Amino acid sequence: MSKPREKTKDSISIAITGSGGAGVMTAGNLLLEVAAQAGWYGLMVRSSGPQIRGGEAAALLRFSHAPVECLDDRFDVLIGIDWQNIHRFADEIPLDASSVMLGDPDQGEPPEVFSARGASYVPLAFKQMAKALPGSWPNMIALGLAAGLAGLPADSVKAVLQKSLKKGGGEKMAANLAAAEAGYAAASSVPAMARLAGQAAHKAGKDARWLITGNQAAGFGAVRGGVRFCAAYPITPATEVLEWLAPALPKVGGTLVQAEDELASVNMIVGASYGGVPALTATAGPGLSLMTEAIGLAVAAEVPIVVVDVMRGGPSTGIPAKSEQSDVSIALYGLHGDAPRLVVAPNSIADCVSATQWAVHLAEALQSPAIVLSDQYFGQTRAVVDPPADIGLVGDRLKANAGAEGYKRYAITDSGISPMAVPGTPGTAYTADGLEHNERGLPSSQSGDHIRQLDKRAKKLAQFDYGERWAELEGEGELAVVTFGSCTGAAREALARAAAEGIKARLVSLRLLSPVQPERLAKALAGAKRVLVVEQNHTGQLYRYLRAEYDLPGEVRSFRHPGPLPMRPDEIHQQITEWSRS
Amino acid sequence: MNTVAAAAPLTAQAFKSDYKPIWCPGCGDYSVLSSFTKAFAKLNLRPENVAVVSGIGCSSRIPAYTNCYGFHGVHGRSLAAAAGLKLARPDLTVVVASGDGDGYSIGGNHFLHACRRNVDLTYVVMDNHVYGMTKGQPSPTTEPDWDSKLSPGGTGLRTFNPLVIALAAGANFVARAFAGDPNGTAEIIAEAMRTPGFSFVEILSPCVTFRPEQREWKQMVRPAPVTPTEDAARAARRLMSDDGMNIGVLFKGDRKPYQPPIGKGKKHPSDLEAEFAL
Ligand SMILES: Cc1ncc(C[n+]2csc(CCOP(=O)(O)OP(=O)(O)O)c2C)c(N)n1
Ligand code: SF4
Ligand SMILES: [Mg+2]
Numbered sequence: 001m002s003k004p005r006e007k008t009k010d011s012i013s014i015a016i017t018g019s020g021g022a023g024v025m026t027a028g029n030l031l032l033e034v035a036a037q038a039g040w041y042g043l044m045v046r047s048s049g050p051q052i053r054g055g056e057a058a059a060l061l062r063f064s065h066a067p068v069e070c071l072d073d074r075f076d077v078l079i080g081i082d083w084q085n086i087h088r089f090a091d092e093i094p095l096d097a098s099s100v101m102l103g104d105p106d107q108g109e110p111p112e113v114f115s116a117r118g119a120s121y122v123p124l125a126f127k128q129m130a131k132a133l134p135g136s137w138p139n140m141i142a143l144g145l146a147a148g149l150a151g152l153p154a155d156s157v158k159a160v161l162q163k164s165l166k167k168g169g170g171e172k173m174a175a176n177l178a179a180a181e182a183g184y185a186a187a188s189s190v191p192a193m194a195r196l197a198g199q200a201a202h203k204a205g206k207d208a209r210w211l212i213t214g215n216q217a218a219g220f221g222a223v224r225g226g227v228r229f230c231a232a233y234p235i236t237p238a239t240e241v242l243e244w245l246a247p248a249l250p251k252v253g254g255t256l257v258q259a260e261d262e263l264a265s266v267n268m269i270v271g272a273s274y275g276g277v278p279a280l281t282a283t284a285g286p287g288l289s290l291m292t293e294a295i296g297l298a299v300a301a302e303v304p305i306v307v308v309d310v311m312r313g314g315p316s317t318g319i320p321a322k323s324e325q326s327d328v329s330i331a332l333y334g335l336h337g338d339a340p341r342l343v344v345a346p347n348s349i350a351d352c353v354s355a356t357q358w359a360v361h362l363a364e365a366l367q368s369p370a371i372v373l374s375d376q377y378f379g380q381t382r383a384v385v386d387p388p389a390d391i392g393l394v395g396d397r398l399k400a401n402a403g404a405e406g407y408k409r410y411a412i413t414d415s416g417i418s419p420m421a422v423p424g425t426p427g428t429a430y431t432a433d434g435l436e437h438n439e440r441g442l443p444s445s446q447s448g449d450h451i452r453q454l455d456k457r458a459k460k461l462a463q464f465d466y467g468e469r470w471a472e473l474e475g476e477g478e479l480a481v482v483t484f485g486s487c488t489g490a491a492r493e494a495l496a497r498a499a500a501e502g503i504k505a506r507l508v509s510l511r512l513l514s515p516v517q518p519e520r521l522a523k524a525l526a527g528a529k530r531v532l533v534v535e536q537n538h539t540g541q542l543y544r545y546l547r548a549e550y551d552l553p554g555e556v557r558s559f560r561h562p563g564p565l566p567m568r569p570d571e572i573h574q575q576i577t578e579w580s581r582s
Numbered sequence: 583m584n585t586v587a588a589a590a591p592l593t594a595q596a597f598k599s600d601y602k603p604i605w606c607p608g609c610g611d612y613s614v615l616s617s618f619t620k621a622f623a624k625l626n627l628r629p630e631n632v633a634v635v636s637g638i639g640c641s642s643r644i645p646a647y648t649n650c651y652g653f654h655g656v657h658g659r660s661l662a663a664a665a666g667l668k669l670a671r672p673d674l675t676v677v678v679a680s681g682d683g684d685g686y687s688i689g690g691n692h693f694l695h696a697c698r699r700n701v702d703l704t705y706v707v708m709d710n711h712v713y714g715m716t717k718g719q720p721s722p723t724t725e726p727d728w729d730s731k732l733s734p735g736g737t738g739l740r741t742f743n744p745l746v747i748a749l750a751a752g753a754n755f756v757a758r759a760f761a762g763d764p765n766g767t768a769e770i771i772a773e774a775m776r777t778p779g780f781s782f783v784e785i786l787s788p789c790v791t792f793r794p795e796q797r798e799w800k801q802m803v804r805p806a807p808v809t810p811t812e813d814a815a816r817a818a819r820r821l822m823s824d825d826g827m828n829i830g831v832l833f834k835g836d837r838k839p840y841q842p843p844i845g846k847g848k849k850h851p852s853d854l855e856a857e858f859a860l
Contacts, residue, residue, distance in 0.1 A: 203860075220851070229844075251854065253844065253846060253848065253849075255842045256842075257669055263662065268669075270663055271635065272671075275633075277670040277671065294659065301653075423630070425630060430652070431652030433654040441646075443654075
């Protein structure tokens with residue numbers, strides 16, 4: 001083997017591409033499983049063309065011995081099983097002079113956009129290699145090759161393939177194992193790459209790492225939080241939350257129903273929750289737009305519900321299968337009337353579990369709708385993560401006792417929270433109403449009742465003690481990066497790079513976007529002279545919200561760009577260093 | 583069932599709340615309210631075990647006028663909210679109240695799918711061929727030549743036949759009632775509630791304010807000259823050729839209600855973690 005260009009690296013990034021049917025996603029998923037088996041951390045982002053089936057696909061992987069939360073700025077390796085329309089991924093797969101491209105010469109040369117970046121090219125006849133091993137597939141050659149290049153142990157490749165090909169039967173397994181071995185061996189003909197710094201760590205038992213997508217994580221968090229009813233209408237990229245819940249809910253005594261549209265799904269969960277069963281649905285921007293009227297009903301009638309919004313490119317149908325943090329404004333403002341609501345954003349794939357669980361807890365405790373702002377990046381990325389601990393918070397609403405004397409459903413209380421009667425309870429029947437009402441729940445258009453109920457609904461959210469979970473606070477320094485959601489991983493990495501250069505900065509990743517936490521944020525930003533607000537959308541929706549709702553210290557700047565390109569560590573790092581030096 | 587239930591059957595009056603309706607004097611919906619409470623008493627129910635769910639409209643104001651659990655949601659979505667409630671709480675008796683605008687126009691899609699889904703609900707539509715609450719606009723059941731500010735000279739559109747549509751979409755019980763006969767209507771509602779699955783009762787309920795001519799309905803309605811059938815095609819044929827004034831139960835099927843199990847699975851959420859653990 002020739003000498004590595006660098007000895008070690010903190011992470012290795014590999015992209016596998018090909019047209020539909022080439023088995024790109026299968027190879028990518030297996031590669032991630034190989035890494036997990038070897039005791040590595042890693043993740044795989046899926047990217048595909050607009051075709052339903054058969055379009056170009058890219059599996060974007062990154063590995064490390066430390067938890068991986070975002071893609072790197074560049075890729076070390078690009079493996080093209082074929083190059084059909086792969087030029088469309090040019091922006092998503094940044095290469096440079098130290099990157100290596102591998103492709104089958106029978107499929108033509110790598111697209112010009114990639115070669116132009118100075119990456120070296122190593123031809124490798126995948127198809128012929130696979131043909132020589134009857135019953136094997138070229139993507140298994142690519143899998144072995146990628147594993148070999150990454151420095152993953154051959155044993156792990158074997159173990160994962162044996163497990164996953166068990167169903168295919170002996171011959172198929174043998175052929176594809178041989179293909180992966182051939183690919184693995186071929187890696188040695190490629191100029192050697194840097195090895196991963198640090199040590200692999202195997203965890204077992206309750207510490208065993210999880211392999212999970214953000215959409216599965218949100219579904220699981222919902223169940224942990226006590227959700228037992230879900231109404232579903234499919235939409236990219238949220239469908240997998242619903243598809244995970246469909247078989248999971250019955251196991252824990254719940255149920256899922258497919259609705260005719262989002263108007264139905266959201267009203268169904270309001271109905272179920274009115275009946276006392278914690279309820280949730282998941283959707284994306286177009287569905288959230290349709291749901292806003294009923295979310296407002298949940299505000300007015302004080303019915304707890306949770307809506308997971310897996311954000312995608314907007315407006316309108318936008319870019320369905322790609323990520324963008326552009327539903328911040330609709331989540332924060334998109335209801336008519338003065339309608340306080342909870343908006344919670346997970347800040348990692350694993351946090352999709354805890355943040356959703358927390359959202360269920362908050363919704364139930366506060367008898368309020370909660371919107372969970374996830375996104376396509378979290379939702380459809382599969383990652384090796386440390387098992388997210390159960391935060392121990394379940395939905396537990398304040399219920400009225402049977403026969404409560406002079407029961408008033410919307411009684412004014414110190415906390416703003418009033419006992420909610422569950423249908424079936426004698427002596428406390430009331431009508432839940434979206435019409436403004438008095439304390440008993442009877443419709444009222446009088447100014448006094450309106451103000452009292454508006455105050456009540458605002459107060460219960462504003463007064464609640466959200467504890468430490470409202471944000472993730474890291475580091476210190478006069479410069480603060482304020483961000484949320486899937487930009488958090490890139491921001492964290494940018495700060496680490498800056499720290500290595502001696503630039504101190506702090507990170508504030510907001511988990512609770514609504515209601516506002518002015519005192520907490522003021523404390524978190526005390527002494528900051530520069531505040532950089534980072535988000536992935538076109539208009540700076542978070543920046544505008546923060547400017548409107550908070551007194552931010554010092555100079556405040558917005559750094560943003562829309563999807564589908566992810567926010568990369570280097571972009572944020574540059575902002576930090578340039579601003580710190582100016 | 584509640585222990586008190588066995589002890590003392592309640593009167594219809596016991597299902598009425600002390601809240602005064604906002605309806606115009608003479609509105610057909612008053613009678614429908616009394617038919618609701620009579621049916622609940624007839625079925626020996628307890629108010630706490632009944633939920634009355636509605637959308638928006640004059641007719642949809644009914645829940646708070648009963649002593650039952652009520653849900654007054656948004657315009658057109660009562661069937662969705664009611665399905666969510668019933669699926670989550672199959673132990674409750676769920677009755678849905680709607681109007682011709684709420685149920686057939688803005689809520690039309692939910693109507694189709696509620697019939698199809700066949701959840702055990704009783705759906706009562708107070709049809710006055712007008713949007714009463716918004717002060718007199720044509721609804722899907724309004725005659726094509728009915729003049730209004732919004733549609734001068736009439737809409738020119740053919741009317742919607744809710745009963746035939748319910749049959750085509752799979753409703754398990756279809757009946758027409760007339761608000762002017764509260765006892766007969768109570769009988770029909772009770773029968774609908776007794777029948778498992780999705781039961782649809784269309785009630786001709788005059789809007790005396792915007793459709794004063796509907797006072798004539800009293801002279802126009804008649805008991806359906808046929809016995810209820812279990813053959814949906816036959817029922818549909820009858821309904822397509824009648825004049826909309828035949829009152830009674832028109833169709834009764836035996837489709838199994840849709841009710842996925844709830845409360846059966848006994849696993850703990852942590853049992854699901856194995857799926858993710860390496
Ligand atoms: C989303 C929405 N659109 C429009 C309205 C206004 N609106 C209130 S009631 C109603 C029509 C009600 O007609 P119908 O269901 O026939 O009830 P009726 O008053 O005749 O009993 C309309 C259009 C509304 N409340 N919400
Ligand atoms: S407007 Fe018509 S439907 Fe509404 S309350 Fe008055 S009479 Fe009844
Ligand atoms: Mg009407």
